[in-house]
Amino acid sequence: EVQLVESGGGLVQPGGSLxxxxxxxxxxxxxxxxxxxxxxxxxxxxxxxxxxSNGGRTYYVDSVRGRFTISRDNSKNTLYLQxxxxxxxxxxxxxxxxxxxxxxxxYSDYWGQGTLVTVSS
Amino acid sequence: xxxxxxxxxxSGAPGQRVTISCTxxxxxxxxxxxxxxxxxxxxxxxxxxIYGYTNxxxxxxxRFSGSKSGTSASLAITGLxxxxxxxxxxxxxxxxxxxGVFGGGTKLTVL
Numbered sequence: 001e002v003q004l005v006e007s008g009g010g011l012v013q014p015g016g017s018l019x020x021x022x023x024x025x026x027x028x029x030x031x032x033x034x035x036x037x038x039x040x041x042x043x044x045x046x047x048x049x050x051x052x053s054n055g056g057r058t059y060y061v062d063s064v065r066g067r068f069t070i071s072r073d074n075s076k077n078t079l080y081l082q083x084x085x086x087x088x089x090x091x092x093x094x095x096x097x098x099x100x101x102x103x104x105x106x107y108s109d110y111w112g113q114g115t116l117v118t119v120s121s
Numbered sequence: 122x123x124x125x126x127x128x129x130x131x132s133g134a135p136g137q138r139v140t141i142s143c144t145x146x147x148x149x150x151x152x153x154x155x156x157x158x159x160x161x162x163x164x165x166x167x168x169x170x171i172y173g174y175t176n177x178x179x180x181x182x183x184r185f186s187g188s189k190s191g192t193s194a195s196l197a198i199t200g201l202x203x204x205x206x207x208x209x210x211x212x213x214x215x216x217x218x219x220x221g222v223f224g225g226g227t228k229l230t231v232l
């Protein structure tokens with residue numbers, strides 16, 4: 001059974017840092033690209049960052065580029081999101097999601113339960 | 122504004138059929154990128170419902186179906202049930218933004 005378990009969320013002051021972790025199990029982790037998707041309170045979904053299966057390429061939405069860093073440790077089946085210079089607008093539930101693909105298309109076929117990041121003084 | 126446009130809300134009575142549209146543009150659907158649909162029940166994480174416009178993952182009831190027309194896609198739910206009350210999101214890739222994009226989401230209310 002595929003499982004994705006996020007951790008590391010919490011309360012942080014504006015300008016602060018936080019590292020999110022996603023522990024994966026039930027599938028061959030190093031065969032899949034991975035995503036971080038966030039959802040602000042009462043709002044829709046937004047792709048934040050992605051990383052290829054070997055970690056060689058990454059993607060960031062413009063609003064977090066330069067402040068967030070995605071990484072993975074395939075030996076530990078773990079995905080990370082290092083978040084810095086946090087702003088009020090970064091407050092959201094952050095989901096880890098597995099990517100499946102065909103041709104040039106991809107989608108998120110499994111999701112974790114999410115971890116809440118609260119940015120407030 | 123969202124690159125993929127969905128109606129904010131739809132509703133239907135139990136047993137009825139409802140559809141949710143997702144309108145894109147030449148930089149996503151028109152560029153050949155497929156639409157995928159997710160269901161988010163209240164208080165839960167999103168769940169993949171349809172991929173590649175029409176394909177259902179294992180375990181998704183055949184009451185859920187997807188289609189494509191031009192630069193739009195639709196999700197249809199037949200035999201509406203109370204448990205279908207949720208938010209529904211379409212998703213694709215956008216070549217202008219060079220990343221994955223979601224629609225704004227549609228809240229389905231079962232009357």
